[in-house]
Amino acid sequence: MRNKWMMGGGAWVSVFAIGIELKAGALYRSLDALTVKNTEVTVGDTTISAGERGFSVAECNYVYHMQYISLMNTYGNYASTLLHLDTTKPLDEQECPSFMNKEGKENYTWDQYFRDATKSQLVQLAAFEAYAEQHDIKLTDDDYAEIDETIKSIESTAKENNYGSVSKFLAANYGRGCNESVARAIMELQTLAGKVQTSINDLETYTAEQLAEKDESVKENEHKIN
Numbered sequence: 472m473r474n475k476w477m478m479g480g481g482a483w484v485s486v487f488a489i490g491i492e493l494k495a496g497a498l499y500r501s502l503d504a505l506t507v508k509n510t511e512v513t514v515g516d517t518t519i520s521a522g523e524r525g526f527s528v529a530e531c532n533y534v535y536h537m538q539y540i541s542l543m544n545t546y547g548n549y550a551s552t553l554l555h556l557d558t559t560k561p562l563d564e565q566e567c568p569s570f571m572n573k574e575g576k577e578n579y580t581w582d583q584y585f586r587d588a589t590k591s592q593l594v595q596l597a598a599f600e601a602y603a604e605q606h607d608i609k610l611t612d613d614d615y616a617e618i619d620e621t622i623k624s625i626e627s628t629a630k631e632n633n634y635g636s637v638s639k640f641l642a643a644n645y646g647r648g649c650n651e652s653v654a655r656a657i658m659e660l661q662t663l664a665g666k667v668q669t670s671i672n673d674l675e676t677y678t679a680e681q682l683a684e685k686d687e688s689v690k691e692n693e694h695k696i697n
Contacts, residue, residue: 502531502586502646505593512598517671524597529653532646535589537657556581596657599664608666610659618658622651 629640
């Protein structure tokens with residue numbers, strides 16, 4: 472399986488805030504656990520691979536709902552007119568429009584769309600995690616501090632909406648098993664993925680500059696010889 476890398480998630484605080492408004496039977500889903508095996512992700516000219524990495528039911532549920540809320544956070548009230556997505560109806564009973572159905576699958580529902588988006592995101596995260604381990608790319612204290620601040624923001628949102636804790640808020644809005652530790656683990660993976668992407672882009676840019684300098688050097692030498 473080969474996937475082009477695409478970061479997802481959006482702005483964390485606003486995504487979590489809108490989750491309260493979108494909680495409904497149309498959204499609430501429960502997925503199975505997922506094991507990513509022998510996948511490849513392409514970033515620019517670099518192809519990276521992951522061996523085998525498992526994601527729990529809670530992690531899959533979390534990312535599924537995150538994908539949904541991120542999309543709704545982007546389109547807001549225009550989701551019904553632009554995407555033909557009715558937030559009051561079950562996602563598995565609504566057909567996804569053709570422009571969102573890139574592979575042209577028949578009877579393709581919004582539920583299937585978000586399941587595919589969830590799998591794609593987890594495949595990407597698994598590959599980037601493997602690359603990070605191979606190239607000794609790690610989160611810094613500043614990265615962890617930013618994640619801590621995001622958790623605090625979620626905690627404030629939870630309290631404002633009468634939830635006793637971050638975990639209770641997440642379980643109510645993101646599916647079975649979702650809690651603070653699950654959210655934190657995915658945030659760490661996404662932050663790590665961003666660092667990997669930056670590292671690869673910097674490496675390819677540097678290499679391109681080196682090639683350009685080498686080419687210019689060759690031209691100068693040819694000119695001197697002539």
